[in-house]
Amino acid sequence: MKTRTLFIAILLMVTLSLTAQRRVVNMPDIPGYVTLKCDFHMHTVFSDGQVWPTVRVDEAWRDGLDAISVTDHIEYQQKKQYIPTDHNAAWKILQNTARDRNIILVQGTEITRGMPPGHLNALFITDADSLDREGFMEVIETAIGQGAFIQWNHPGWKSQQPDGIPRMYDVHREMIARGWMHGIEFSNEHEFYPLVMDMCRDNKLAVMGNSDIHGVISEEFSAPQYSHRPMTLVFARERTAAALKEALFAGRTAVWHGDLLAGFEENVAPFFRAAVTAGKPFRDDGKTIWFELTNSSDLPMELTGGPEGAPAAVSLPARSSVIIKADRRYLDEPVTYEVSNIITDSNSVLKAEIMPAAN
Amino acid sequence: MKTRTLFIAILLMVTLSLTAQRRVVNMPDIPGYVTLKCDFHMHTVFSDGQVWPTVRVDEAWRDGLDAISVTDHIEYQQKKQYIPTDHNAAWKILQNTARDRNIILVQGTEITRGMPPGHLNALFITDADSLDREGFMEVIETAIGQGAFIQWNHPGWKSQQPDGIPRMYDVHREMIARGWMHGIEFSNEHEFYPLVMDMCRDNKLAVMGNSDIHGVISEEFSAPQYSHRPMTLVFARERTAAALKEALFAGRTAVWHGDLLAGFEENVAPFFRAAVTAGKPFRDDGKTIWFELTNSSDLPMELTGGPEGAPAAVSLPARSSVIIKADRRYLDEPVTYEVSNIITDSNSVLKAEIMPAAN
């Protein structure tokens, strides 16, 4: 027996500056590729953001990101009265900071027009000042000339598309026809647009997801439902700027938004298999088997539509295991599920097969 | 630009019963062994605990434990007025529950005397009732006859050892001489006793750490400084009861208590190497190199005593990376540190060597 009432501990605490520590993000690599965690849409005081550019690298480092692009508006400089125009300022300020934090910095900017065409990010440009001109297609052509990846931003944003439904206009079709559009935001800040999945599939564009942060990441994405900012996962041959660019143009991406993953089957199916593993049956009573199913990733997995003789639904939280109790036949054939939070187009979710490990 | 004021989300929440989900504990395996997370000291309403035995298995499942022993007192049944004596009750109640949760259940009990000899747990017994007798050495002999592993509990507990300093008495030396003592608690609930490391080293005993929980694990170990209960890590050939027993008698253990790991070098050195990895230099300016150091485990690592040309101290939180900026000579020779929170005896901490991965 023990009585325990009160104890006193002398605690030596070493608190490092917040930026000293980088979170390990558990979004696994897939066969042949490393999974780069990226955010290609963010603002600073050089347009309508609230922070100095270095804050964006500090946040990216802490959040475990591999690559970012600071994309201030060309056409909207809210603080012009105090901060003179310099479209390349953030890029110049950040290069050393990013290099010393091992963050891949992509030069970018946001081209900001009414809808159509709306807002578009030009990524991998070399000079933002050259994009400060009138004609929209001229601007895009200039960016393309610099090797840019063009991303259409938040196509269902209600300030520009009051019903919230993303729609392609002639200008977008024209851009696609010329090869001048390469990705569309499925997810932006707190919103996502399922129809973008179909647009990307039909036009072979990359699915993108970004924070579009103006304020502070830790404040904007701290509510229980947002433990992380939206990210574009890029499946790249290696962790370099060149491999990142190749993968983006090749469309090897998925979007991690809240507890949702959106991507094409060829990308998200191997991701699921890398994240979720089944153990050996630890009990077998001749009719039924018991085995553990473990999700080592930061993405919860919601399995639904289970077959007869297996659980109809399995909620498999991030970094957790559950026990599956299933009919003995599933020693020889996989249990099939729909992963209801991994969507593959506006109308489909990932199908997954699960089998206990062989004894 | 975007104005963002208010948004409404329809959220579909599936909340499973708490016991449905098992936390993945990131305490890595070491070469040749799996690292079993264990708690060999806990109580229920059958002695002076506050919960029904099944709660202990539910908690163990959620906490990611591999093996537990419920060890109610033989001699102290606080609730006898309402619950008749049955020393084997918890064992009988828990067998099916533990089996269906894939938890290794070790039958145990606490032999409860004044100091000396104090309190001792007999683990791997087969009948607790047979230990309900007067003579202390007789009780131990009976347990040994059942194949028991004998653990001396909280030797520095102030209720029995007012100055808090653990001391061997004749009876303990006698037990050791006969081979009747196999482990000592370095850690118990919120306390730990550094001198136990030396007792264990000198007598080739296993270092043990347990919760000695009477109330509720999630309440007792929830303060910021206690994100997990104290655990005995057992380095076993496989995850079976037999392999667990072999490893315990062989003394292949370490104790995880708060942010502290205590164990002998042969066990904690490979643990450190499994947990901490250095990346390739991502920058090299001819004089200095930059590389990431990543701790994938749940144990923070406090590195101190760094050499010239490297950081004097590095605080490497759990599941995090930091950047090391060091002299170029450390491409060819390791940076040496003391890991100040991994202790190897009452007076020493682990020495570790770190080198960036080859390019």
Added chain:
Amino acid sequence: MKTRTLFIAILLMVTLSLTAQRRVVNMPDIPGYVTLKCDFHMHTVFSDGQVWPTVRVDEAWRDGLDAISVTDHIEYQQKKQYIPTDHNAAWKILQNTARDRNIILVQGTEITRGMPPGHLNALFITDADSLDREGFMEVIETAIGQGAFIQWNHPGWKSQQPDGIPRMYDVHREMIARGWMHGIEFSNEHEFYPLVMDMCRDNKLAVMGNSDIHGVISEEFSAPQYSHRPMTLVFARERTAAALKEALFAGRTAVWHGDLLAGFEENVAPFFRAAVTAGKPFRDDGKTIWFELTNSSDLPMELTGGPEGAPAAVSLPARSSVIIKADRRYLDEPVTYEVSNIITDSNSVLKAEIMPAAN
């Protein structure tokens, strides 16, 4: 300027046992009455609960409750194999504990039948053993003879009412006719039943809300959406057992469940006025006024249906202020809102009037 990298603090922590500290619950008194926070439905190892009775008093103390009743099932003793029947055990065990914690302990039990009549709690009884008999109405009559308050539990519980819709059966009408039913659970554990509001209104019964806890309160009600257990708020003349009983029989209750408050207007309207206060206008530009609205309670207030010239909706979190910007006419007439999370029957919510304080 300051560089800040690393600091070391020596921290002296005094951690008291969890039970030593009692949370202040900010649910204000109303004119003429103190607001007692109560839970009249909970279980222990003496029926199908998982904890010893004293845990219930410890939890109540920490949660800031004023009164509780432990209501083990008469008819369902899951642990009978190990714990002999004693329907009054919890009551006997808890009397001194509750007295020394300043908790009003109400003797109670749960009468456990199929539907109809379902499960009912008899509160303020004097001997639970006398209720262990066959005939249901006989049992109720015996309880009534002891002065009992009879509460119908979870009338929409799906195990007994598969469609989840609470319905009165003949036996319930008969009980009401005889004056043998005094309250109905609007809320039980994680569920609530809006139709119970109408049943209580039509039959002049008390609206009740309870945890029906079997496991551990801090685990069951810890998810972000459940920061507290369901409680019956009782508006009593003073904080005594007698005043509590008088108020319950008089039906002066409301139920606090998650972010919902359910009660009749005569009780919840003064509650709202005690919780929410408007400051003086701190700005007045001749057309528009600005003033703070402060909610000092633990219940968030969701105001909707605002009039022209005032915000259409106001979300006023617990223990927080917001700024209201409204037409100047609201210096002279109140702004009217519906409080959408304070419900007064199955189809109505509280109407509230707000006016800035006079300058």
Added chain:
Amino acid sequence: MKTRTLFIAILLMVTLSLTAQRRVVNMPDIPGYVTLKCDFHMHTVFSDGQVWPTVRVDEAWRDGLDAISVTDHIEYQQKKQYIPTDHNAAWKILQNTARDRNIILVQGTEITRGMPPGHLNALFITDADSLDREGFMEVIETAIGQGAFIQWNHPGWKSQQPDGIPRMYDVHREMIARGWMHGIEFSNEHEFYPLVMDMCRDNKLAVMGNSDIHGVISEEFSAPQYSHRPMTLVFARERTAAALKEALFAGRTAVWHGDLLAGFEENVAPFFRAAVTAGKPFRDDGKTIWFELTNSSDLPMELTGGPEGAPAAVSLPARSSVIIKADRRYLDEPVTYEVSNIITDSNSVLKAEIMPAAN
């Protein structure tokens, strides 16, 4: 009995922008005065801070502050390459924002020199540009001419005072002699300097405590030990700029830093009495009485040095109650304690008297 496995809730969430909600800070008023929560030291991109000035008002609103001053360095404009010098910029940018949030905005700046004199804030100035000149005493004289309150900042800051011990130099004595110094920072960011209490007492200066924030408040003060930024509590006749100024010059302040309160007895003694109340004895066995002690404030109270027949030490967390069990004699005489976390000079803590309420 109830089986509870899984439930599904449809949750309608309305998440407001972070700035919409203002925390109620429970630091009570004292007789004759309102307790204003203030921060008089913070930076923006106009010197070496990382955020736009409006962020400081947003943060202050959320944190429940009453008054702030943005005090960018005159002499250190880290971002001059991109942001032209305008010492009054933050003041101009913030006036409307602060007015519409009901925050008292004090114009201020930081005069930034080596030690001595170190760094000083001039508060309540009318033109910061006029302070951009060479001679230190000349600058102070100009500020004084504008009616400034002069605060000496972080006198023990190690970058300027390597041993961390605050010391008065001739220049400081000269300033005091002329009436040109009015307050000293006892607390700055994560540090505090007990000796400042004595300097303030001996020279009749106000004790000040401020965040000196350069980055983001919610990130810098989020660790468990810092749930709030350091604040200067000002005991003012009313919540106006004029009353604030009067109270500051009169020295009616205290500093809230972590779990510490520092102030002179005439201010902190009434604060303690406003925060801590004792209930009536709820039990009296003829020898001993039991009563509740409630702390309704956000400051924990650590009571030590209790007399015979009462608890030696009482830990009374914020917004909580504990039970005091004391000798019956304390119905007639107060129990005396030292409040070890309310310090009144470098060597003394507050003495407090506690008596149960009369029955």
